Amino acid sequence: MTNIGSKLTLSFQTFRSHRLRSFLTMLGIIIGVTTVIAILSLIEGLNRTVAEQVQSIGSDLIFLQKFSWVQTGHRDLDKLAGRPDLLPDDAEVITKLSSVEIAIPQISRQLRKLKYKDNEVSNSSVAGSDENYSWVNNYVVESGRDFSRDDVLHRRAVGIIGSYIATNLFPDETAVGKDLYLNGHRVKIIGVFKEKGTFLGNSLDDYILIPYTVFEKFFPIPRGSLWSRVYGGYSISIKAKDGMKIEETIDQVRELMRRRHGLGFDEDDDFELNTQQILMDLYQSITNVGFIAIIAIAAISLVVGGIGIMNIMLVSVAERTREIGIRKAVGASNNNILAQFLIESIVLALVGGLIGIVFGMLLAWLISAVSPLKASVSFWMILLGFGFSASVGIFFGIYPARRAASLNPIEALRYE
Amino acid sequence: MKKKTDSICRAVDIAKTYWLGKVAVEALRGVSLDIERNDYVSIMGASGSGKSTLVHILSCLDTPTSGKYYLENTLVSKYSDEELAKIRNKFFGFIFQSFSLLPRLSALDNVALPLIYRNVSKHERIAKAKEIIDSVGLADRMYHRPNELSGGECQRVAIARALVNDPKVIYADEPTGNLDSKTGAEIMEIFDRLVDEGNTVVMVTHDMNVAAHARRTVKLRDGQIIDD
Ligand SMILES: Nc1ncnc2c1ncn2[C@@H]1O[C@H](COP(=O)(O)OP(=O)(O)O)[C@@H](O)[C@H]1O
Ligand SMILES: [Mg+2]
Numbered sequence: 001m002t003n004i005g006s007k008l009t010l011s012f013q014t015f016r017s018h019r020l021r022s023f024l025t026m027l028g029i030i031i032g033v034t035t036v037i038a039i040l041s042l043i044e045g046l047n048r049t050v051a052e053q054v055q056s057i058g059s060d061l062i063f064l065q066k067f068s069w070v071q072t073g074h075r076d077l078d079k080l081a082g083r084p085d086l087l088p089d090d091a092e093v094i095t096k097l098s099s100v101e102i103a104i105p106q107i108s109r110q111l112r113k114l115k116y117k118d119n120e121v122s123n124s125s126v127a128g129s130d131e132n133y134s135w136v137n138n139y140v141v142e143s144g145r146d147f148s149r150d151d152v153l154h155r156r157a158v159g160i161i162g163s164y165i166a167t168n169l170f171p172d173e174t175a176v177g178k179d180l181y182l183n184g185h186r187v188k189i190i191g192v193f194k195e196k197g198t199f200l201g202n203s204l205d206d207y208i209l210i211p212y213t214v215f216e217k218f219f220p221i222p223r224g225s226l227w228s229r230v231y232g233g234y235s236i237s238i239k240a241k242d243g244m245k246i247e248e249t250i251d252q253v254r255e256l257m258r259r260r261h262g263l264g265f266d267e268d269d270d271f272e273l274n275t276q277q278i279l280m281d282l283y284q285s286i287t288n289v290g291f292i293a294i295i296a297i298a299a300i301s302l303v304v305g306g307i308g309i310m311n312i313m314l315v316s317v318a319e320r321t322r323e324i325g326i327r328k329a330v331g332a333s334n335n336n337i338l339a340q341f342l343i344e345s346i347v348l349a350l351v352g353g354l355i356g357i358v359f360g361m362l363l364a365w366l367i368s369a370v371s372p373l374k375a376s377v378s379f380w381m382i383l384l385g386f387g388f389s390a391s392v393g394i395f396f397g398i399y400p401a402r403r404a405a406s407l408n409p410i411e412a413l414r415y416e
Numbered sequence: 417m418k419k420k421t422d423s424i425c426r427a428v429d430i431a432k433t434y435w436l437g438k439v440a441v442e443a444l445r446g447v448s449l450d451i452e453r454n455d456y457v458s459i460m461g462a463s464g465s466g467k468s469t470l471v472h473i474l475s476c477l478d479t480p481t482s483g484k485y486y487l488e489n490t491l492v493s494k495y496s497d498e499e500l501a502k503i504r505n506k507f508f509g510f511i512f513q514s515f516s517l518l519p520r521l522s523a524l525d526n527v528a529l530p531l532i533y534r535n536v537s538k539h540e541r542i543a544k545a546k547e548i549i550d551s552v553g554l555a556d557r558m559y560h561r562p563n564e565l566s567g568g569e570c571q572r573v574a575i576a577r578a579l580v581n582d583p584k585v586i587y588a589d590e591p592t593g594n595l596d597s598k599t600g601a602e603i604m605e606i607f608d609r610l611v612d613e614g615n616t617v618v619m620v621t622h623d624m625n626v627a628a629h630a631r632r633t634v635k636l637r638d639g640q641i642i643d644d
Contacts, residue, residue, distance in 0.1 A: 326516050329477060330530040330577065331505020333498045409477050413512065 025312040026352030029392060032301020033356025033385045038363040039294050040381050043287055045364075045374040053199055054279045058138065062250055063274040064090070064103075064236035064257065070282045081229040083270045084261055088130075088212060091236045097256060099249040103238040104132050105212050109219050114180060114208070116169040124165060125207040126182055128215025129237075134160075134193070136239050144176035144191030151190075152211040160191040162205035180208065185218045246275065298388065305352065305389075306396035313345050313400035317407075324404055325412025338405035345397025346390055353389025357382055423489070424584050424616060425451040425474055430483035432469050432639075443469040444480070445639040451585060456611045457618045458627040461636035467620040468589055470636065474618065475508045475587045476500045488584075505533050509578025511588035511619075517562040517573055524549060524558040527576045534581070548576045552606060568599035575606055579615075586610065588619035592626055604629050 066083045067075075087105070094103035108127040113120055127133075131147040134140065141160060151158050159180065166175045175189050187210055196204035210218075212234075222228045240249040250273050257271055317324070324337055332340075364375035432444040443466045451457060451474070459467050472478040473485065476492065479500070485493040492503060509530075510516075517526045528545035536544070549558050552572040562570055571591060578586050588607070592600030600623075607617050608629055619630070627633050635643035 322516070323518055326518060327529070327533075328501065329504065329510050329516070331501055331533040331581075333501035333533070335498070336501075336533055410472055413477075413516065 021312065022348060022351075025308045026305070026348060026355065028301055028305025028308045029349055029352035029389050030305075030356040030359065032298060032305055033353050033389060034359040034363060035301065036294055036298050036388070037357055037360025037377070037381055037385055038367070038375075039290070039297070040384075041361070041364040041375040041377040042367060042373055043290050043294075044378060044381075045368065045376040047283075047287065048376055049374060050283050051280070054276050054283070056138075056199065057276040057279070058239075059276055060101075060240045060242070060246060061136070061275065062238040062240065062246065062253065064094070064238060064253060065272050065274055066230055066233065066235075068272040068278070069274045070278050077226045077230055081226045086234045086236055086271065088234065090234075090257070090260065093260070094236060094238055094253055094256060097249075097252045099241050099244045099252050101239040101241045102132055102136060103236050104130050104136055105234045106133070106237050107212055107215055107232075107234045108207070109215075109232070111182065111208075114165060114169065114182075116178065116180060119169045119171065121165055121168045121206070123206075124162075126215070126219070127207055127209045128212035128219075129209060130212060133209060136237050139196065140194040141191040142194040143174070144189070146191060147209075147211060152213055155211065155213040155217065157185065157187045157210070157214055158190045159187040159208045159210045160193055161189055161208045162193050162203075163195040164203055164205035165208060166192045182208070182210070183218050187214075246277075250275075302388070302392055305349070306392045309345050309348055309393065310396040310400060312348070313341060313397055314403070316344070317341065317400050317404040320404075321407060321412045321415040324407050325409050325415065328407070328409035329413060334405040337407075338401045341401035341404045342394065342397050345401065346393035349389040349393030349397070350386065353385050356389070357385040360385070422452045423450050424453055424487065425449075426486040426489075427470075427474060427480075428484040428486070430470075430473060430480045430485060432466075432473060432478070433481045443639055444473070446483070447636075447639070447641055449474070449634065449641065449644075451616065451618060453584075453616055454611065454614055455616050455618070456607075456629070456631040457634060458630035458632070459618065459620045459634045459636060460622060460627050463622070465636040466639040467636055469639075471587050471589050471618065471620055475510060475585070476503050477510075501533075505530055505581060507584045509581060509583035509586040511571065511574045511578050511586070511591045513590040513593040517570055517577075519562050522559050522561055523554060523565065523569075523573045523576075526562070526573055527558075527580055529577060530581045545576070545580055548580050549573070551579075552576045566599075567595050568602060571595065571599075571603055572606065575603070579610070583615075585616045585618060588617065590620050590622075592621065592623065597625075600626065 064086055066080050066086065091103040091105045094100055106127060106129045108125050111124050111126050113122050114124050130152045131149050134146055142163070144160070146160070147158070150156070159182075161169075161175060161180075169175065169180075170178065175192050178189050180187050180189060187208070193205065193209075198204060221232055238249065238253060240246050253273060254269065258269065261270055263270065327337060361377050364377060367373055368375040427447060427449045430444055430447045431442070434441040434443055447466075447470060449470075459470060461467050469478070473480050476487075476495075479495075480493055483493065484491060487503065487507060492500070495503070517523075518529065521529070524542070524545050527549050528541040531541040531544060546555075546558065549555060552575055554569060554572055554576070557565060557569060562573070565573065578588075591607075592603055595603065604626060607619065611617055617630075619626075621627050633643070634641055
C-alpha cells in the first residue's frame, strides 16, 4: 500500500473543497448514528435502573405461589383458583430442606384507609408474616423492635409500620407504642422499618406488618371471587442456602411440593416458583423488541446514508475522470485508485459517524436532563457507531471505487 | 538486422482496432518500430493517422489488438493492468498536449506524484521533485497551483513530472500544440537539452519546425509507417 497518510490528506482536501455537499451526503449516516446512539444509551440507562431494582429482590429468593409472575398467553384464572392453597405448614416443611436457609409464609391485603387522630393515609397495605420476615426481605427495624417467635405463636396484635406510614400518621410524635385500627381491630405499633425506597415505581414503605396468625384472624380469606382465590392467599418466600445453586433449591422445593400435593409423574405442577430471574427474563424480552426497533432504524438509515455516499462518490469519480487518467498514466495501479476512492468514502462515512455519535450523546444527555429516563453511554456504543459508519463507507464505496479503478487510462485522459 | 542490445522499445507488427458498435476503426495496421537508447524521434502524420494510438501503445497506456511489443527484450504486450501500471511508472515519462496536471495540487506535488506510486518516502519525494523542478527553471513557482501558471510553465511542470522517475523513454504527444511558437521553442530547447544529457525522447507533432529538432522522423498515414 502506498502511503496511507498522503491518501488521508487527499480525501480531506476533497471535503474542504465540497463542504456543503459532503455534509448533505453524510446526513443519512448522521441521523442514523444519532438515533441509534441516543436510543441505545437510553435503553442501557433503563437496563441499569431495572437491573438494580430487580436485583434488590435478592437473587437467593424463591417465591412459591399459585401464579407465575410472567404470563405467556391467556391466564386461566379458573385453573389457578383450583390449585391447592399454600399454607404456613408448607413453609415449615420447606425450611427443613437441606438447600433452604429458611421459608416463611407471606400474605397481604390492600387497606382503604389508616387513621391516627387527624392524620390518615390511604391505599396502604397490610402484610402478615413471621419473625423472620425482616431478615428474609432485607428490612431493618429502625426504632422499636422486631417480632419475636412468641408474638407469632401467641397471636399478639402487634405491628411494624413502614417509614411512609410513620411520617404521615405520626409527623411529630413517636409511632412506637401507639395503637392503630385495622378493619376495626386494634394493633399496637412495636417498631418502624427503615426507609426502603421504591420498587418499579411502587413505594416499599407504605405498609404495616403483623404476625400472620393475627392476619388470619383479622382478615379471613374471602373464598368468593376467583381473583382472591388466586392472589389473596399465602405465598411462601424461600431463602436458599448461601453458596447453593438456586436451581438446586428450586428442584428440591418442586419435588417436595409435588409430593405434598400428591401429583403423579405425568401431571403438571400446580404451583409456581418465581425468582428475580423471571422478571429479568421478561424485561430482557421487552427490551429485545426495542433492540429490534433499533436494528430497523439502523438498517434504514444505513441504506439511506449509504446510497447518499454511493451517489456522491459516483459524482466524484465522474468529475475526476481526468485525474484518474493522469494518475494511472504516471503509474497508479487499479488498486491504488481503488484504495484512494474507498478511503475517501470511508472517511466521509466516518466523519458522518463521528458527528452522529456526538449528536446522539448530546440528545441522550438532553433527554435525561428533561425526563426521568437516565441515559448511559458506554464505550461499546461508540465503537458500534464507528464500526457501523465504516461498514457503510466500505460497502457503498466499493462500487464507485471499482468503477474508478477500472477506468481505461486513455479514455480517462480524453475526458474533458 | 538490428542490434538487440541498444533497443529499449521494440514494436513488431502492431495493430490496433477500435470497435464503434459494429464498425471497426483500424487505427494501426501492422506497425513495426524500434526505439534505441538516446533516440530523438518525432512521429508525424495527418490528424487521425494513428500517432496518439501508437504512442499510447509504445508507452504501455494501451495494449495492441495484435502484434508483439518488447521492452528491453521482454514481451510486455500481454501484461496485466497492474504490471503495465508498474512499467509506466518505472520506464516512462509522459507529456500531453493539454498539460494534464492535477488542479488541486501545487506544481511541486504534481511533479512528485509518480513517486507516490513507487512508495518513496515523503521526504525523498519532496527533495527529488524540488531538484527536478529547479532543473526546468521553475524553482520560484513550485508552490503555485496550475491555474496560477502560464501554459508554458504548466508544460514545464509536466516535463518535470515526466522526468522525476528517471524514465528510460519520455513520450510527448503534441507537447507544443497548445503553446504559442515562442513558448513552444522554449519547450523544444528543454527536449534538446534532455537528449543531449542522454535521455530518449519520442514526440508526436505535426509541426515541421518541431520535428526538425529530432534526429529521426517516423511518418504515419492511415495507421501505417510510410517513412522512417
Ligand atoms: N477510443 C477510440 N475509439 C474509437 N476510435 C478511436 C479511438 N481512439 C482513436 N480512434 C480512432 O483511431 C484513429 C487514430 O486516432 P489517433 O491515434 O488519435 O490519431 P492522431 O493522434 O494521429 O490524430 C482515428 O480514426 C480515431 O478516430
Ligand atoms: Mg493525437
